[in-house]
Amino acid sequence: MKILLDHIIPTPLKDRFSQNGSAIWNTSVQFTQGEYIKIKAPSGTGKTTLVHILYQIRHDYEGKIVLDDRPATAITGDALALLRQKQVSIIFQDLRLFPQLTARENIELKRVMQQPFYESSVIHEMAAELGIEKILDQEAGLCSYGEQQRIAIIRSLMQPFEWLIMDEPFSHLDIENTKKAAALIARECRKRDAGFIITDLDEDSHFTYSRQLHL
Amino acid sequence: MHGLNVLLKKIIRSGTGCSRYMMAMTGLSFAIILMLTAVQLQADYRDLLYSKNNRDSVANFLVINKTITDQNLGAAGLTESEIKDLQNQAYVESVGLLTPSRFKASIQSASDRFPFYTDIAFESVPKEFIDITAKDWTWNENAMFIPIIAPNMFLDFYNFQFSFSQNLPQLTQQVVKMIVFKVNVYGPKGMVTFNGRVVGFSDRISSLLVPEEFMNWGNTVFGKKQDLKPSRVIIKTRDAGNPQLTAYLKGKNLSTDADKTRFSKYRRVVDIVVSISGVTGIILFSFALLVFTLFIQLTVASSREDIRLLITLGTSPSQLRGFLFLRFLPGTLVIILLSFCMVGIIQFLLYTQLTNQGIFLSRLPDITTVLAALLIAGVIWMVTGFSIKKCMKEPLELRGHR
Numbered sequence: 001m002k003i004l005l006d007h008i009i010p011t012p013l014k015d016r017f018s019q020n021g022s023a024i025w026n027t028s029v030q031f032t033q034g035e036y037i038k039i040k041a042p043s044g045t046g047k048t049t050l051v052h053i054l055y056q057i058r059h060d061y062e063g064k065i066v067l068d069d070r071p072a073t074a075i076t077g078d079a080l081a082l083l084r085q086k087q088v089s090i091i092f093q094d095l096r097l098f099p100q101l102t103a104r105e106n107i108e109l110k111r112v113m114q115q116p117f118y119e120s121s122v123i124h125e126m127a128a129e130l131g132i133e134k135i136l137d138q139e140a141g142l143c144s145y146g147e148q149q150r151i152a153i154i155r156s157l158m159q160p161f162e163w164l165i166m167d168e169p170f171s172h173l174d175i176e177n178t179k180k181a182a183a184l185i186a187r188e189c190r191k192r193d194a195g196f197i198i199t200d201l202d203e204d205s206h207f208t209y210s211r212q213l214h215l
Numbered sequence: 216m217h218g219l220n221v222l223l224k225k226i227i228r229s230g231t232g233c234s235r236y237m238m239a240m241t242g243l244s245f246a247i248i249l250m251l252t253a254v255q256l257q258a259d260y261r262d263l264l265y266s267k268n269n270r271d272s273v274a275n276f277l278v279i280n281k282t283i284t285d286q287n288l289g290a291a292g293l294t295e296s297e298i299k300d301l302q303n304q305a306y307v308e309s310v311g312l313l314t315p316s317r318f319k320a321s322i323q324s325a326s327d328r329f330p331f332y333t334d335i336a337f338e339s340v341p342k343e344f345i346d347i348t349a350k351d352w353t354w355n356e357n358a359m360f361i362p363i364i365a366p367n368m369f370l371d372f373y374n375f376q377f378s379f380s381q382n383l384p385q386l387t388q389q390v391v392k393m394i395v396f397k398v399n400v401y402g403p404k405g406m407v408t409f410n411g412r413v414v415g416f417s418d419r420i421s422s423l424l425v426p427e428e429f430m431n432w433g434n435t436v437f438g439k440k441q442d443l444k445p446s447r448v449i450i451k452t453r454d455a456g457n458p459q460l461t462a463y464l465k466g467k468n469l470s471t472d473a474d475k476t477r478f479s480k481y482r483r484v485v486d487i488v489v490s491i492s493g494v495t496g497i498i499l500f501s502f503a504l505l506v507f508t509l510f511i512q513l514t515v516a517s518s519r520e521d522i523r524l525l526i527t528l529g530t531s532p533s534q535l536r537g538f539l540f541l542r543f544l545p546g547t548l549v550i551i552l553l554s555f556c557m558v559g560i561i562q563f564l565l566y567t568q569l570t571n572q573g574i575f576l577s578r579l580p581d582i583t584t585v586l587a588a589l590l591i592a593g594v595i596w597m598v599t600g601f602s603i604k605k606c607m608k609e610p611l612e613l614r615g616h617r
Contacts, residue, residue, distance in 0.1 A: 057527055077531070077532055078531040078532060078533050081526070081529050081530060081531030081532065081534070082531065083529075084528065084529030085529045085531075096524055096527065096528070098226055098521065098524065100225065100226070101222065101225060101226065105222055105225065108218065108222060109219070109222045109528070110528060110529070111218075112218035112219045112222070113219055113528070113529055113530055113534075114529075159529075
C-alpha cells in the first residue's frame with residue numbers, strides 16, 4: 001500500500017509549521033510499501049500528531065492523505081477496522097493496553113481480532129525473545145512501563161500488516177532490549193514485505209532506514 | 216471470533232452490576248407471562264365458544280320475539296325490515312321464520328285405553344333450524360301421519376308433574392314415539408282428522424313443530440287470516456353469549472331465552488380480565504424494555520473508553536455490535552422460553568382442572584400464543600439491536616479524537 005501525504009498541516013500547529021522547512025508538513029511526500037522510514041524531530045513538533053493522523057484517529061488537519069488510490073477520509077467504520085486489522089499496525093507512544101487484561105490477553109486480542117496470522121504459541125516465543133515471558137499472565141496494569149512497551153510491540157506484530165507505525169517504541173527500553181525488539185520488528189517486517197514508519201527524537205542505527213525525514 | 220468474544224467479555228463488563236440486570240429480566244418475565252396468558256386465555260375462550268367439543272347446540276340457536284308490553288299488545292309481529300336488519304348483523308349467521316298455525320287444532324288419543332284430549336297449536340321452522348334428524352320429517356296429502364317434534368320440557372312436565380297428579384304412568388321418549396294419536400284440524404268446512412306421531416324431542420324450540428309442508432297446506436286450507444306478520448324468528452349465531460347480540464336485542468326491544476344469553480355477562484367479565492391482563496402486560500413490558508435498554512446503554516457508557524480503545528486497535532463496529540447482541544439477546548430469549556413454558560404449565564393445569572368439569576380445553580398452548588411469543592422475541596430483538604446501534608454511536612463518532 002502506498003501512502004501519499006499531500007500538504008498536510010495539523011490545524012492546532014498550523015502557524016508554527018507553515019514557515020518551517022519540514023519534510024512532511026505542507027509538502028507532498030509518498031511512502032512506498034517496504035520502505036523503512038525514520039521521522040526525527042525534537043519534542044513538541046508533532047510526531048505523535050503525525051502518527052495519529054496516519055492511523056486516522058485525528059482528523060483535524062488540512063491537506064489530504066491517500067492510501068493507494070483511496071482518500072483516507074473515505075475509509076470509515078468497518079472498512080477502517082479492516083485496514084487496521086490487515087494493513088496497518090501500530091505501536092502507540094502511550095502504549096494503550098487494557099490494564100485489566102493480562103499481558104497475554106492484550107496480545108491475544110490483536111491475534112484473534114481477525115483471521116489469526118500466527119498460532120498462539122508465537123506469543124510465548126516472542127515474549128521469550130524480548131524477555132517478558134514470565135509476566136505474560138500478569139495484569140498489564142501491574143507491569144512496568146518497559147514491560148508494557150514490549151507487550152505493545154509484540155501485540156502490534158500479531159496481525160498481518162503492510163505498514164507498521166511506531167511512535168517512539170523504544171523510549172522505555174535499555175540498549176540491550178531495544179536491540180532485541182528492533183531485531184524482532186525488522187524480522188517481522190521482512191516476513192510480511194512490510195515497511196514501517198518510526199518516529200524518534202534522535203539519530204539511531206536500530207534499523208537500516210530507506211529514508212530519514214525531519215519533521 | 217469466539218476467542219475475541221471471550222476477551223471482549225472481559226473488557227466490556229456490565230459496569231452497572233447484576234441487580235439492575237436481574238430487575239430488568241424479572242420485569243420482562245412477568246410482563247411476558249402476563250401478555251402470553253392474556254393471549255392464551257383469549258384463545259381458550261375462543262376454543263370454548265367455537266370448537267366442536269364444546270359446541271352447545273342449544274346456545275347457538277335463539278328464538279326471538281318482541282317483548283310484549285302494554286303498547287304493542289296484539290301487534291307484536293316482526294316487520295320485514297326488522298327481520299332484514301337482524302339478518303344483516305355480523306353475529307347472525309341465518310334467520311328462520313317460525314310460522315304459527317292459523318287454524319284451530321286439537322289432539323286426542325286414538326284408543327280409549329289411554330284417553331287424552333287437548334287443544335293445541337303448532338309452529339313450523341325451516342329444516343336447517345331443527346336439531347334432530349328424523350327421516351320422517353316430511354309431509355304430503357297422502358302421508359300416513361303428521362310427524363311432530365315435541366319440546367323435551369313437555370315430556371318432563373308430563374312425567375314429573377302431570378302423571379303424578381293424574382295417577383298416570385310415566386313415559387319414556389321411545390314409548391311416546393310409538394303412540395299414534397289423532398290430530399283434529401278445524402276449518403271453515405268442518406273438522407278434518409289426521410293421524411299424528413311424535414318423531415323426536417327438541418330442546419331448541421319450545422313449541423310443537425310440524426313440517427313446513429303441512430303448515431303451509433294447513434294454513435292455506437284451514438287458515439282464518441292470511442299474510443300475518445311472523446311473530447317469532449329463530450336465529451343461528453356462532454356465539455349466543457356475544458355481548459353485542461345481547462345489546463342489540465335489548466335495543467330493539469326483542470327478547471329471547473335469557474338463559475342462553477347469560478353467557479354474555481361472563482364474556483364481558485372475561486374480556487375485561489383478559490384486557491386488563493394484556494394491557495398490564497404491555498405496560499410492564501414497555502417499562503421492562505426501557506430498563507433493559509437503559510442497562511445496555513449503561514453497560515456501553517461505563518465501558519466507553521474501552522470500546523474506544525478497541526475501535527482504535529481495529530475492532531470493527533460490527534464485531535462489537537455482534538458481541539453486544541450475543542451478550543444481551545440470549546438472556547431475553549431464555550426468559551421468553553421460560554415464560555412460554557410457564558404459560559404451558561398453567562394451560563395444562565387448566566386443562567386437567569376443567570376436563571373434570573366437562574369443559575374441554577387444549578392441553579397445549581394455542582398457536583396464537585406461540586405466535587405472540589415469537590412476536591415478543593422479534594420486538595426484543597429489534598429493540599436490542601436498535602439500542603445497541605444507538606448507544607454505540609457515541610464511541611464511534613468520537614473515534615477521530617484522542
